[in-house]
Amino acid sequence: MKTGIFKPLIVVSILLVSWCHAAKYTYLTKEKSLYWACFDALSPYKFTNDVGRVYAPNCQPTQNRFLSWVICNFENQEPENLNKTLELVIKRCELSKPFVNHTVEDLYGIYEKAIPTAIDVENNPSFNASVSLTSPIIAPKKKVQRFARAYYGRAKSQRHSKLYGGAIFIYFAGCLLIGGIVTWSKRLCPKLIQKLVGPKVNMFRRMFTMPPVNSKHTQILKWKKLILGIIPTRAQTYVLFGYFALNIILSCVGYDIFTDNFFTARKHQVASQTADLVQYRTGVIAIIHTPAVFLMSGRNNLLLYLTGWSYETFLVYHKWLARGMWIHALVHSSCYTWLEIDYLADFWEYEYWRWGVAATISGAFLLFFASGYFRIRWYETFKTIHVWLSALYIAGLWLHLRKFDGLWMEYVYSAIGVWSADHFFRLCRLLWFGIFTKAECQLFQDDQTIKIKVPRPSSWKPFPGAFVYIYFMRPYGFWQSHPFTILAHDNDSDGKYIYMYVKVKGGLTKSLANALNNTSSKKKSIYVLVEGPYGFEAPMKNYSNSLIITGGNGVPTGFSTYDALTKPLRESSTDTVKWIWIIRDTSPLKWFEQELLGLEDRLGEIDIYVTQSQQISEFEPLTSESASTSSSAGKNDSENKIEVEGSSHDFTKPLARFPKIKFYFGRPNLDTLLVEELQSATGSTAILCCGPGKMNDEVRKIVANNLNSTASRVDYFEDAQIW
């Protein structure tokens, strides 16, 4: 984890730049709001000698619109702001054709001369607004003030929108901080955490933090065979609930909305004003989301190390933040579209409009193709589409925001920076492990598992629960990186290796299996790239009792943890370590035989449950000489003893190769098993579960419901192999 040290610096500096660079954002001040309000207040009137535009009138002193504009500024501005405004007027006159260069003194003179001839629109009952005016007017003050209020209210809302967007991430940072404190305190001061026990604490944990939302977490939620996705844990759900509540509140508050605002020309004035304010706010909040969403998707992101949370947890937040971001973008786009609905044809001419539309649409497709349905079925397709669409999204955002002369761009830059930094560190990790590494792959046909053995550099240290991404340098799939949990035992005579046990699925692993199947020995050396190690070690060491439950190919974590925990165990130690491995049949023992044998002399307990016992007879020992040393310990310990109907074959013989391991046949009753374990425990207990989603969820629920079974602290750790 050496690379972990540079990473923080880069990422932090990028984020700091994005947050601190607020100076160039200037919004309308009170006097500028009035200055613009004067234009708007005069816009409904027609003057006989009108040339030039409403917002850039001809500045000849004979022009009635110009005179009315000057009068309006004089009449409405605060005296201390007047000279500043007049300078704006002079500046604006540069746009006038022909150009007239006034001075502030000139304008004072012009005002003095014009005011006696001006019609006071408000106090003149005979005034007819639809005739062409032959003299300057004094624009209705109430109207000017209302317009100014609309301008200023909008500016205020704009000025605060960064704050509102920032508040969401301050909230998130708070959640990360609390989460970080909880996870790190489990690691750094386990004694303190282990004092947090008792019915009240247990009650709280059972109700609020431990269980999945509705019995499912790592299990994929399905509805009539339709894959819906992965459900966050309860704690994650609270964080997300707060996030969404905050988003809704902060998108709705702090607007100054009133009738007779500057959208008077429109049918739905109030709605227009609301849409205008909301589109800005939501647009800003969406932009502020961007770096955070990118950051959370990174394999190397700094937050992983600060919080000690798993990558899987960050992917949960990545998904939901991305959804939040897109909703803001959609609201922004919809409001803006509605505002400009009458001019849409013209807007397609504008680059920023086209790219804004492109970004919103690509965001929609991003979310659609990232839904559980696609992600779980066609992972590689999802990933490819995801990369391209997010590139399109960020490019769209870039070109959309270019209109604002670099305003808001720091968020785009930092999103790109975060992404690049992550990929840079991924590359560093690849190089650290070394290129031109040859992996020995062996296919075990019985239960479709490929055992991969890769030599590792000595500076590269694996740890229990670590996983790597592996790239197979084969014509098919060299661009794919698949995560696999690794295992290391430093027992090999000829160097140091890491091992992976890959269950053959439908994609790359299938193609690999086919290639191996074609060889006579079912073995092959393949060039691989290895990116890692990632993940965290569950802090099991500091608990008196450890219970490890693994299922099927989740075994590497169980093995490494058991290995690490039992190494220091002596006859005198009071700590207990128990490892339960649940397998369907005995074929995994073929690819895991050496590893299990390596643990023979340990003082822990290994229980293996074989759930489909009729498969046992298929097991043949790899090396037959030791099979005869039949010490049948454990065979009789089973509560679920197997009945082999009419079989003369002594199926237990091969299992006798593992005299220290207890074999049970049939499905374990996890509920009673865990309760018994907790009841018999003296001191704190840590439970680590890494198996199929269904098993993880079940164990999580059982643990949450049985915290009362012991007076000491019980903690649950999970190693999910899905995201």
Ligand SMILES: Cc1cc2nc3c(=O)[nH]c(=O)nc-3n(C[C@H](O)[C@H](O)[C@H](O)COP(=O)(O)OP(=O)(O)OC[C@H]3O[C@@H](n4cnc5c(N)ncnc54)[C@H](O)[C@@H]3O)c2cc1C
């Ligand atoms: C942290 C972690 C550790 C894992 N450890 C192991 C292990 O030790 N042994 C083992 O057999 N399996 C492990 N897996 C699962 C393994 O990554 C997938 O089974 C494998 O990538 C499937 O490849 P495929 O192309 O054959 O799959 P497909 O048949 O295309 O897909 C099968 C399933 O695997 C998931 N998947 C596919 N590709 C990826 C990917 N690149 N990243 C994440 N998920 C993917 C899909 O969502 C799908 O549900 C682990 C997964 C994770 C996330």
Ligand SMILES: *[C@@H]1O[C@H](CO)[C@@H](O)[C@H](O)[C@H]1NC(C)=O
């Ligand atoms: C504004 O400018 C005029 C003319 O230059 C000057 O007389 C007056 O003092 C100025 N007022 C303020 C508040 O500076």
Ligand SMILES: *[C@@H]1O[C@H](CO)[C@@H](O)[C@H](O)[C@H]1NC(C)=O
């Ligand atoms: C207008 O006049 C002022 C001073 O009289 C001068 O400083 C300024 O440059 C002139 N502006 C233009 C655009 O010529």
Ligand SMILES: *[C@@H]1O[C@H](CO)[C@@H](O)[C@H](O)[C@H]1NC(C)=O
């Ligand atoms: C205002 O002027 C228009 C056009 O000159 C005329 O049609 C209209 O009747 C006048 N309205 C009033 C109230 O005088």
Ligand SMILES: *[C@@H]1O[C@H](CO)[C@@H](O)[C@H](O)[C@H]1NC(C)=O
């Ligand atoms: C744990 O004990 C407390 C207090 O006795 C009780 O309220 C709670 O329901 C118990 N929880 C379980 C899961 O039994």
Ligand SMILES: *[C@@H]1O[C@H](CO)[C@@H](O)[C@H](O)[C@H]1NC(C)=O
């Ligand atoms: C495996 O062998 C078969 C024929 O024996 C051949 O058709 C197929 O292409 C081979 N597959 C690979 C991946 O080499």
Ligand SMILES: *[C@@H]1O[C@H](CO)[C@@H](O)[C@H](O)[C@H]1NC(C)=O
């Ligand atoms: C391997 O090849 C054999 C025949 O050679 C075939 O029966 C078996 O299904 C193949 N296994 C896989 C995983 O392709």
Ligand SMILES: *[C@@H]1O[C@H](CO)[C@@H](O)[C@H](O)[C@H]1NC(C)=O
């Ligand atoms: C936790 O356990 C490890 C390994 O046994 C030990 O080195 C460390 O001191 C323990 N930490 C605390 C705070 O007890």
Ligand SMILES: *[C@@H]1O[C@H](CO)[C@@H](O)[C@H](O)[C@H]1NC(C)=O
């Ligand atoms: C591990 O090393 C010990 C001692 O060197 C040896 O007895 C044992 O057989 C080895 N185990 C494996 C799996 O290589």
Ligand SMILES: *[C@@H]1O[C@H](CO)[C@@H](O)[C@H](O)[C@H]1NC(C)=O
């Ligand atoms: C297993 O238990 C049965 C009775 O429960 C006993 O008769 C038998 O001898 C035991 N076998 C071994 C190998 O201990």
